[in-house]
Structure formats: C-alpha cells, structure tokens
Amino acid sequence: MAPVATPFFFYLLSGLALISGILVITRRNPVHSALALILTLLALAGIYLMLYAPFVAGVQIILYAGGIMVLFLFVIMLVNVGRAEKERQFNKQWLLAIAATVGLGIVFVRVFTSSQTLTELLKRPLAQLPETSNTQQVGFSLYGQYMLAFEIASLLLLVAIVGAVVMAKKRI
C-alpha cells in the first residue's frame, strides 16, 4: 500500500485545521463559527487517518462533527444570535493574552526542540502497525488494560447526569 502520509497531505490538513480554527474564534455569527468548527474537526479526522488510526478518525467524525456539533447548533438556536453579533468579541485583556500565548508557545517550542529524549524517540524506526486490526486493538485495550477506568467512566457519566438534573431542575 502506497503511503498516504505524505508531507503534502499533512501540511494541507493542518493548514486547513489552523485556518478554520482561527475562523471559529473570529467570526461574529455563532453559526459561522460552528460551521468552521466542523471543518477543523474533519481536518483533524484526516490527520488521524494519516496516523493509521481509522477508529479514532471515525469516532471523531461521528461524535464530534456529528453529535457534539448538533448540540452546539441547538444551543446557538436557543440563544439570541442577533444580540450576540453586536457584543464585543474579545475582552480588554486580549493583548496581554496574546503576549502570554506567544511566550508560552516559544517556551514549548524550545522545550520540544531541545529535548534529547524526544529526538532519540523520533529517530527510532517506526513499529510496524497493523493496518487492519486497529479497531480491534482499541477494543482490546479498552476492555483489557483500561477496563476499570472504562467502567468508572460510566459512573462519571451517571454522576454528571444526576448533577445536571439536580442543578437545573426547580423541584426534584
């Protein structure tokens, strides 16, 4: 199988994700932001595919680009879009926030480029990934090594639901 993970596709997809990501926070109309977010999520799904993780890519599309986006759109429909467009989009601290973000970004880049361990890890030959049984592998680790965490996550969701009902409902 010819490799699809060429640099061209990587830059294409990450460029797409970045540009649409910036659009998400700069558009005034929340519906436009939501649509741009779908593009970001799809581009990320493409990157997961390039990493030979079709299961994660599928989940990304079904859950995020599908389910969670629908939820976002519902919320947007409930709020008043007309008024949201006239409000200030960024608060007064945006200059400081940009400076902090750039500073933190420089630190992160420096840390990651100066790390010996990381360069050694990157030089290592890639392990041969099984292309077909990726989903099976996810299943094995989910129901094997991470089974307890998986079960506890179900309690976590239950607690979140109970909590949401308790906080939101007038009479329990």
Add this chain to the structure above:
Amino acid sequence: MQVSIAQFFQRSDYLMSLPMILLTIFALGILLIDLMLPDDWKWANAATAFVGVLFATAGLIKVQIALGEAHRQMVPAFMNSMVIDRFAIYFWYLFLAGAAVAILMSVHYMDVEREHHGEFYALILFSVVGMMCMASGWDVVLIFIGLELMAISTYVLVGFLRRDRRSNEASLKYLLLGAFSSGIFAYGLSLLYGLAGSTNLVIIRQRLAQQMAAAGDHADPVAVLALLTVATGLLFKIAAVPFHQWAPDAYEGAPTSITGFMSVAVKSAAWAMLLRILLLGLAPLHKIWVPLLVFVSIATMTAANLAALTQNNLKRLLAYSSIAHVGYMLLGLIAFGSANTPSGVDGIRGILIYLLVYTFMNLGAFAVITSLRRRDVIGDEIDDIAGLFFRAPTESVLMLVFLLSLAGIPPLAGFWGKYFIFLSLIETGHYVLASLAVLYAVFGLYYYMRIANAMLMRQALDKEPLKIGGSMAAALGVTALATLLIGIYPEPFIRAVDWSLGLSQHPAIAHLVK
C-alpha cells in the same frame, strides 16, 4: 482471535474492588429508593448511605485480611491498572471515616436547608468511589478518571443549596477552576505517556530513570515540562498557594457538612494521588520537585496564615487554616524527597498521621459550625459562635478541643501530626524550614484562639439553646473521641501508619514495586 476472559482478569480483581462495588450499589440504591420516599422520610437516605459506608468498611476489612493471608505486600488488579497495597487500604479507611462523619453531620442540616434529597448522599458515595480509584491507581488513566468522578460529584455537592446565591457562585467557580486545572494535569500526563510509552506509573518511573541515566543525570526538558504541569494540577487539588484561590470561596458557599467533607476526604484523596505520582512515577525527578515544593510550602504557609488572621467568617477562616495545614504537610514531603537516608521516611509518616488526625479534628470543628445552623440563622460568622459556652457548654468545650488540636497543642491529636513533620525536617537538616513552620504555627494559635475567645469570653448575641440531634451528637462524639484518643495514646495509630508504609514507596523497598 479467541480470547478468554480469564487471560485478562482474575477473581481476586473483584475481591479487591469489593468496597468500590458495594459503595456503587448503595449509591444506585439510594437514587432509586429516593423516588419512593415521602418528604419527611428523607433521613432514610442518610441511613442507607451510612449502612453503605459500613458495608464498604466490612468489605475493606475483608480485603485487608485477604492481603494478610496471602502474605502479599500488594496485589495488582485489573491488569495492573489498580494496586491494592497497605498504603491504599490506609487511605480507603480515611475516606470511609470522612464520608461516614459527613453523612451524620448532614442529616439535620440538609433538612433545615430544605434541600434534603437522596442525590446528596448518592453523590457522597460516588465521590468516595472516585477517591478510592485515586488512592489505589497505578495507571494514570484510572487516577485521572477517579479524580474527575470525585471532582464532578463535589462540584454538584458544593452547589447543592440551589436557592443560595453563595452556593451557586462557589460551585461555578470551583467547576471552572477545577476543569482548567484538570486540563493542565491531563496535558502533563499525556507528556509523560509520550515520554514513557505507557500509562503505568511503574513503567513511567523506569523509563524516566533510564532516560535520565542516558543523558548523564540531567532531566529532559520535556520531562521537566511534564513535571511542572502535573504538579500544577496536583497542587491545585490539594489547594496549595498559588493555586488556592478557589478554596475559600468554595468552602464558604458549600453546605457546611460538605465543607467538612471537602476539607478532609477530598483533600486526603488529592494527597494520596500526589504521593503516588510524585513518589512513584516522578521519583527520578526528585531533584527538581523538591526545590519547587520548598517554594510552594513557604508561600502556602505564609499566605494562608496571614490571610486567616483577618477572616470573620468561620468557614473562610477554617478554609485558610486548611490551606496552611497543606503547607505543613508539604514540608514532610520535602524532608522525604531531599534525604536519601531512611530518616526521611518520618516525613511521609508525618503526612499520613497528619491526614488521619486532621480528618477527625477538622470534621469536628465543622460539625460544631454545622450545628449552629437554624432556620433563621446561617451561623457561619464569628459573631454567631459568640457566647457559645453559655448556650451549649458541652459543644463549646468540644470546639475548644478541636481548635487546640488544630493549633497543635500537645496532649491533643494535632500535636502528633506537626511533631513528626517537624522531627523529620530537623533530622534531615532543614533547620530554617522547621523554625519557619514553628513560627507560623504560632500565627495559627492566634486565629484559632480568636474563635475560642469569641466562644468563651463574649456575650451570646442569641440566647436560644442549641438543639443537637442524635446523628450530630454521634458525629461530634466520634470526632472528639478520636481527637483525644490519638492525642493521649498515639502508639496504635502510629503503628497503623508504619504498617501502611511497610510497602509504600520508600526507596529501600522500592524494588518490590517491579
């Protein structure tokens, strides 16, 4: 591919998680039974929850006996994602004790607040399940999920007084800051996974040690970044300065019994997680985290003790005092981390004893404050406790015991926590830190005595005698008895701590942790 269950799990896995399973069953039961109960029968939920905690304790005793009979120091369970060792068992007992007393304190209080719902007790039990995962997690994924289970339950419990603006505000603040810190924590964990290629703390420790050895005993910048982000999350959860701002607000707004629960059980769980991660997973990086903790503990003791001096709200005052106690406990970790001699283990011993006595004395103090609540009195200002001696002599004497114990006065339990921490500092040669800590303990005495002064010397603003229900009396009795007993006769408790450290993460026995 044919895979049988037996290759993944053993029967012992389910025995080892018996207390968690029991608590979950009881919590689910409460959620169902609550639907059928009439309004004046809501105390039955508290009874169910209490029985659930008793059952879980019985299950835990069974686990402990099984561990002893097998002559094992530790039993890994669920494919090494969880480990049951004495350290975990010790903390599980602490969580159960904290939850039991908190349930006893809540019965009357939630009735007065007119928010007596079954969900309240179910959430307490669920949060204990989360704590158990945190204390016995070997796999950072399990630790993180346990942390979130505990945190989300606590967010809801803090905001449980839905008609109270303060409670809502506290819950929202706690939720936002908590979610943010969890994000930073998870980022650090993902970096560790990237470096080590595994989510298991033992393997993370091995790989980090190998990488450090390969680089000539220098920590890799990425490892340092991971350490900093993980430490940020951990220090937030134990409410150490500079990540403490949420604590006074959340403590003040929460229902008082939950404030007590948060300040002991939730805090012990965060400590258990911190000890597991720093002493097990990140042990190779101790040369970096020890100076970091020196800074954090000095800042914590300074900021918290100074801020506590001027507080007029009892819950806020005790919130700052609990932050100050975290500062003292961090000193124990410094003593352990900086010394390569066995004497450093006194620091960890000090932390465990501190958490034990702190559980009882702090819950006791909060129980007294909880009992001040009536239909028309919120009862959490210093003025509300004024002249308590003339209204309820027994209670005010108990409160005095708790306050003296919190201040660390000798014949009481709180003394032993401070004693072992300071001892370990002196043994490892941290004289400056030890004298600073003693100085701040004097500060502490001042603000605790302010409460005592109001209680004993001032006139009561409100003459009505306090009504103490049966469950509150039990809560007060248990906490006061424990505070006195540990103070006067500490040997069995110190022996229990030593037993729990029999394995722990002491380097001399670390080779047992393959």
